[in-house]
Amino acid sequence: MVSKENPRPGGRSARVQAAVHHAVREMLTGMDRADVTIPLIAQRANVTPSTIYRRWGDLQELLAAVAASRLQPETEPQRTGSARTDLQAWAEQYADEMSSGAGRQMIRDVLAVSDTANAEKCCSYTQQQLRLIVARAEEQGEAFPTLTELMDFVVSPIMYRILFDQVPSRDYVRGLISRVMPEGAAKS
Amino acid sequence: MVSKENPRPGGRSARVQAAVHHAVREMLTGMDRADVTIPLIAQRANVTPSTIYRRWGDLQELLAAVAASRLQPETEPQRTGSARTDLQAWAEQYADEMSSGAGRQMIRDVLAVSDTANAEKCCSYTQQQLRLIVARAEEQGEAFPTLTELMDFVVSPIMYRILFDQVPSRDYVRGLISRVMPEGAAKS
């Protein structure tokens, strides 16, 4: 299956998408967000505005698509010796990236549109990363929370704070992890 | 202090705000969201579009303001006999309301704008409700989680799932509550 978001590579459609995404990323870093308009993006990407309108619908949906693709992790979680410390390092980085101005904005962009596909994509990216850490723990016979527990009690509180409240501190993230680790390992 | 969002009651400014909010609420329940435009809202509210543009900026900000005001709870959490069951009833209702199409949309509207004031308002509404339940538990000497624990391990996971994943089921919400209750009372 070749979806609109992942066109056959090399084709014209793919080139247009790449040019538009690239133009958006450039413009988001370097000018006031309110000045980013579809006609401007089109100009930078060397396409006509109507191409963008027909393909993405409106600015929000385009921004959501770009944000989702930027939220995809490029590397797997760093190895630090134990699954526990892997988790801690991963969570701290996750919180940092998502709390930054750019990160918050990308999340908001993803959530702003009514199409839930992009948001679900982000969620599954996170789960993929965590699954890797869980698998490492299993390999080494390390007692570890389940994926669901990690999503509910580490990822969710971090994300809630970023979206609705104050950005989470490093200590806060550590506290969440201590809370969710199996009893025997509850102390850092 | 009389802010733009809470003008002196009875004045012209307040009448305009009420008319516009009312028009928005009406239009959101009864027509396709994509057809809700500022010129149309202005017409229904009997004001000129420029009034809305000057006061709210754009459609997203207006929708965010309306959504935040609709997310304010009207009543305090129902009394069901114990703080534990109060919490359960409250959480189930919260999850239901927020998972509904209208609820999800209101949350998205609130999060879509870069001004975080509305999102923080929603968070504080939730905290106010939970504080009442925590206070009831204290009055009766019932062992109970702290407000922070409730926000982190009940509210956050529910909200994360609504925004990024599948809507939470009733059993899921009950599970969260069991997990967060003090050990002695962990069994329902």
Place this chain on the structure above:
DNA sequence: TGGCTAAAAGCAAATAATTTGCGTTAGCGA
């Protein structure tokens, strides 16, 4: 009470964004 003032609303012209119909092109499969 009766003006005075500043904030907010109305109006309309100018600008900018969005939609749409139609012709063109590039890439894919036969």
Place this chain on the structure above:
DNA sequence: TCGCTAACGCAAATTATTTGCTTTTAGCCA
């Protein structure tokens, strides 16, 4: 190589947004 179709370009028509200026209104003080 030769269509065929999906996607793009172009431009006109529509619609939304901005803006300068005028008018109204509520609050305030003499």
